[in-house]
Amino acid sequence: MVRALRALLHPAARQVLAACTLALISVPGIPTHAANVESQQQAAIEALTRSRAAVVGVEVTAVGGARSADTLGQRRSGSGVVIGADGLILTIGYLVLEAETIQLTTHANQSMPARVVAYDLATGFGLVRPLLPLRGVRPVKMGALADLHPGDAVIVATGGEDGEVAMAQVVGKRPFSGYWEYHIDAAFFTSPPVGNHSGAALLNSRGELLGIGSLLVGDASGEGKPLPGNMFVPVDLLKPILAELQQNGSSRQSRRPWLGLTSAERQGRVQVVRVTKDSPAEAAGLEPGDVVVAVDGTEVATLETFYKNLWARPSPDAEVRLTVLRGSITRAVTLRGVDRTTTIAKPAGI
Template sequence: MGFTTALRSAAASALYLFVFVAAAATGPQQEMIDALQRANQAVVGVQVGAAEGARSAETLGRQREGSGVVIGPDGLILTIGYLMLEADAIQVVTHDGRTLPARAVAYDLATGFGLLRPLLPLRGIAPVPLGSTSELATGTPLMASTGGDSGEVALTQLVSKRAFSGYWEYHIESALFTSPPLRNHSGAPLFNQRGELLGIGSLFVNNAMGDNSALPGNMYVPVDLLKPVLAEMQQTGSTRISRRPWLGLSSTEQGGRVQIVRVNKDSPAQEAGLAAGDVVLAIEGQRVSTLEAFYKKLWSAPDPDGEVHLTVLQGADIRQITVKAVDRMKTMRRPAGI
C-alpha cells in the first residue's frame, strides 16, 4: 500500500469511527456519512513563506504549515490568522493533491481568524456550512481534520467551553476545548456530525478542562465569532475592533498577579523599559490580577496609538511607567491582497 493510499485509508477509518460514535444516539444515517465526507474534502493544507525581515518570524518562523477549510462558493478559505502573518507566498494543497497559489484576504486580530483565496479555481469542492456552538454540550463527539500531504481525520470530543486569555495580548469570550489533541492543530477545522464547521484550531493546551485539569487537548476559535465580522473582513481586510492598543508583551497570571515573561524586540514595551520578570500591578490606576482584566482595560482606550500608564513591580521597586502603544497591524508587513 502506497503512502497516499495509506493516509486516505486511515482517514476513512477515522471518519467512519466518528460516524459510528455520533450515530449511537441518532441512528445510522447515510446523510451523515455524505456530509462528513464533503466536509473532509473541503479541508486544505496551507503552506506559507513569511517575508524576509518579518517581525512574526521570531516566534512563528518563516516557513509555516497548517490547514484551512473552504467556506465560500468562490473558494474563500478560513484558517487561523497567525499562519499568514506577513506572508510573502501562500499555497494551498487540496484533498486530491493539487497545489494552488493563494493570496491573503483578511486577518482579524481580535478573533485570530484569517481568510485566504486561491488564485486558481477550486474544482469539485463544496464549501462547508457554518454551524453554531451555542447549544454544543460537553462530551459531544466531534471530527477534526487536517489538510496537506499529512492530512488526517481524528475523532475528538468537546470537554470545555469557556473564555480564553492568551499570553500574546489575546482574549476571546468563548473558546472550544477538545481532547484528545490533534497534533497538527494550526488552522484545523472542527466539525459536528452534520458536517457543519464549529471552529478553527489555534493551540495545543495542557489544561483542556480548566486550570488544574492536566488534560492535554486543543483550543479552537468558534465560528460563532466569525459570523458577525465575516463581511467586514472581506471588505476591509480586517475589523474595526482589531484596531486597539498593543504593547508587545507576553504575560502570564500567577497567584493573582500578571507577570511579564517576554518582551518583543523593538516593541513599545521594550522602548518603555519593561522586561521579563516585571509584574503589572495596575493599568490607568486600576488594579489588575488576571490577563483578561489587563487586556480589557488596555483595549478600552479610544486611541490605539495613545499612551498607556502602568504601575509595575520591578524587582523590589514599584514604578509608574508610560508606554506609547501602537496599532499592531501597523508594525507588520501586510501580505499582498490585504
C-alpha cells in the first residue's frame, strides 16, 4: 500500500513526506518504534496524496479595461483548493478579480472552465466553481490557526502543469497590513519561499488546509531581518462567512470605505505611494509622497490604525476627514469613500 501510494507522488513530495514524518515521530510522547513509524508514514502519504489531488491550477484572463490589470496583469495564474463536495474552490481573491474567463487544470490534467462565486475584500479570499464536474477529487478538510505554531513543518502545494509539493516551516503568526487598503488580524508566514504562491495550499501533515497563499515577503519572521518567505491567509477567516460568500458574493465586512490609496509605513508614518486613477483619493487631490497624519482627528502612525479608523463608519460612502502632511504644510482633506465592489469590472452580461 505504501509503495503504491509513494509511486503517485513527485520526488519533491516524497522529500516533504520524509520531513513531515520525521517531524511527527520527534514529537514528545509519540513512540518511535518501526511499526508506529510505518503507520504514521502511510497515513501521511495517504493524506498528502488526497490533498494534492484537490489542488488545481487556475488561469485567469481579466475583462477588457479592468482597473486591476495595471497592477495584476491581464493574464494571471496560480492555484486553488477544492473545499466543497460540489467542486467549490478556494483561491486568493486577486487572481479572480475582474475575471472574464477562468480555466482550471486538475492534478490529472483535466481542464475545464469555471466562474467566480465570490470575491471578498475583507479576507482577500476568492471562490470559484467549475462548470463541469470534477472527477476523482475529494474536498480538503480545513484545519485551524490554533493548531500551528512557529517552528512547525508544513506542506505548500501548488496546482497546474507546474504544480509541486514543497516543504516549509512556519516562522510567524501575526497581524498583516497590506498596502492596498487591506488588513487581517492573523496570518501565517512561512520560509523558504515558494515562487508560485498565489492561491497555493498550506497543509499540515494530516492533509488539512490551513491557509491560502497570498504574497512573497522579504521579512517572514517579522523581526526586521532578511528572511524571504510567503504570507498565507488562514482559513479560519473563511469558516464563519463561507455561506454568506456563496449567497452574496462577498461578506458584510467588505462593505467599507475605499479611498484608492497605496500606502506604506515609513519611519512611523503612513505615506502615500500611489493614487488609483478615478478614485476618491485622486478626486480629493492626494498625491504620492503625502503623509496621512490623522483620520477624523485621530492620529495614525501605522497602516493598521489608518485602516481601522477609516473602516469604523456605518457605510462605505460616509464622509472621511484626513489630516495630510505635504512637505512642511499640513492640511485637512474631506472626501467620501466608495464601496470597492461597485468599481470592479464584470464580464458582459453580469
